[in-house]
Amino acid sequence: MSAPDRSRAWNQEACRRAERLARSARWRRGKEVACGDMVSLLESVLEPGDRVCLEGNNQKQADFLAASLAACSPQRVHDLHLVQSVLALPEHMELFEKGIARRLDFSFSGPQSHRLARLVQARAIEIGAIHTYLELFGRYFIDLTPQVCLIAAQAADAAGNLYLGPNTEDTPVIVEATAFKSGLVIAQVNERCDTLPRVDVPADWVDCFVVAPSPNHIEPLFTRDPAHITEIQVLMAMMALKGIYAEYGVERLNHGIGFDTAAIELLLPTYGEQLGLKGRVARHWALNPHPTLIPAIEAGFVERVHSFGSEVGMEAYVAARPDVFFTGPDGSLRSNRAFCQTAGLYACDLFIGSTLQMDLEGNSSTATLGRITGFGGAPNMGSDARGRRHASPPWLKAGRERSGSDRFIRGQKLVVQMVETWQEPHHPTFVERLDAWQLQQDMDMALPPIMIYGDDVSHVVTEEGIANLLLCRTPEERAQAIRGVAGYTPVGRARDRRLVENLRDRGIIRRPEDLGIDVRDATRDLLAARSIKDLVRASGGLYQPPKQFRNW
């Protein structure tokens, strides 16, 4: 063994950090930066090729810092490598168009998905990989650690302690990875307070903060107006409750966002109560504070909810229900995307969500031609966790069904895809070949962007019935089970009717009538709330919906 090389400096990162801070000194007073100096400060600390995390996810956005970064001179700041959850703002795309950033590792691009696809095709952007949230967070600690992070917080005190408010979301994981690897943490805050309601990020992890000219944008992404829930969605929700929740005794779960799952939430206190499910299903949740969950909470179905982020308008309601939600001593929600994703992956027995396309292997995708949307958290929620070891009745039942015998070594998460067979005329949900394959070709990707792998899917619920894929023994049976609930889509009509009837006899396919559900009972009168106003009533006036959802 040779002696250590005494000539090598082992603190080069810390030295570089000190240099950056020294260069930025003239643009800040202590840690506070004036709005008008933010561009200069960023130009002084950033170096070409830096890995930068510009905080933005599907709700909270560090929008002032994004605009400041986009206003930097591309001569001084260029070729950055962005490592961030979500591309949501036009400024995010501007960074690439101006050459300020060149490389991108991310999870989800919702509203910018068209523009992103165009930039990729024009070779103005290099995509490292499209991740799930947990993967990206994991890589922050391995090979994608930010040198600078630009984050959003609710408030700062003079020392630079930060209060994150109910929308904690990704901030803790970003700050942890950056601050403890000699990176710079720069925050925009909505206000400066003498005393913070609680300290979420200690001042010695924070290098600079700026009071932004306007509060950071938060999208009310998880608000679903019950007025838009259709009878068909009520029918599918009845099937899911009776055929899956009750059947497996699902107590711990996560819901994707959409009207299908909102319908389930609103049916718990009515149809769920009729079925005697209170206390037997849907007790523990990994879920944002969905307004549509209010009636089930009030009816006593829900015991605990841990959240990825918050939801605009739910602040007072959450604060008044601390037994249900995770809250700080100040009363406001404590959310955390990384922990909640972990909870959804390992501690939930069921994920149920919707998709745009599904093939005959059960692979599903929300990718459509000309758009790169990414994944977000659905693949973490919607996958069987191979690292799980603790047992629960639904996990064991699903594992037994998959193995087909009583000698099995592993349980199975219930991963349910809930879709109508047609998205709209000319757009069947069920297809022989996913658009994702074409997108892979067009965008020169390593793999087609599959949201949920078919071998993770346990059940498919459509208006025609439920297909239990766990009970299928061959790929052919699986394909026929999917065709058997694919309705009048070309895929559905190409079913082998005799085989499908056989699957039905074996309980692999169950129609509403097999479940004792009369489709004509599926009316909107079964919803515990039919309007946003009903949700406000159910909350005792505590829920304060944003104005675009109010009609008063």
Add this chain to the structure above:
Amino acid sequence: MTRAPSYREATARHRVAGLLDAGTFVEWVGPGARATSPHLAALGSPVSFDDGVVVGEGRLAGERVLVIAQEGLFNGGAVGEVHGAKIRGAFERACTQPPRAVVFCIDSGGVRLHEANAGLLAISEIMRALFAAQSAGIPVWALVGGSCGAFGGMGIVARLCDAVVMSEEGRLGLSGPEVIETVKGVEEFDARDRALVWRVTGGKIRRTLGEATHLVEDNLVAFREAVVALLAAGQGPVPFTLETLQASQARLEARTAWDAALRDGQSLWDRLGLADAALMETEQFNRRLQEVS
């Protein structure tokens, strides 16, 4: 557990069935007559067997009433030639075979653009026929609680009625929100701001201003009970006299003295000491409104 059927979400046929005594409704020019719109057909648009309006007679708390119900989901309840003729005909029938009252479930954005001239004519014919029924001593009661509210010509028609029963969810106005935004600009009126739209045209502000005579919960039972109460009160048409006109005039003149800060329901409720009116349940709102007025 199911809830009382929403009036707003019910179709015109369900509203008629829910309002009247069970099994008493007799429809005139029903869907089997296939009196569909020739204009829509010529334009290649879908038609409806009843052209979006149900008319007929039945019993309500035992009394014979005539019912007109517009279907807001079919082309926004808009009035076309056939649709308008059915309504006009119903009022004319009211003159020849007088019922106790005409119950008019208005759910309409006004004239159907596909057949604008015919629709405009139809609305003036409806007004004339409505006046004739009132002159014959038959009260006309408007129910406004559908998704389209009562706008354009049908907003005027609603205000000609002797009583206007609204739910908070109902809306009443002349120009619709989108029209105001287009003409006056988004700074003046943002039609996508639903809260603003309801603060200006919704049931609660209309009740506060006295343009709606009753405010009820959004369910069929509540609307029926309101009509039953009008019947029980022996309510006839509001007399068309110099005194009533002068009273109306005085009320409107008083409004012209309002300052510019009174822009919507909220500013008015603030002044009346009803700051949380928007969030009040209907019953509480009605009680508090009575207390302050």
Add this chain to the structure above:
Amino acid sequence: MESFDLELPARAPGAAPGTAALYGVVSSGNLEVLVEAGPSPDRCRFHVETSAHGFTDVWQAVLADFAASHRVGGLSFSIHDAGATPAVVSLRLAQAVQSLEAP
């Protein structure tokens, strides 16, 4: 608009309405169906007018399944469709037949 007629054998006679009965509403993604007495008790008839073009084969499959699973002999169905999905079509038809059987 696209229109077509279809006549199918019926499993069992249906509850014919005394006067024509209308269910549903013509609005986006929805339809109305008028049910009347048809000429022959062992057949049922359909007349469809739809704003969604190119789906006649899907309609025929939906209507055939409906006729095979409900008592619709001697009934005539006239449909005005504004782009309803097959799921909505099946539901409306089922609701119409149910309402006729238990008004």
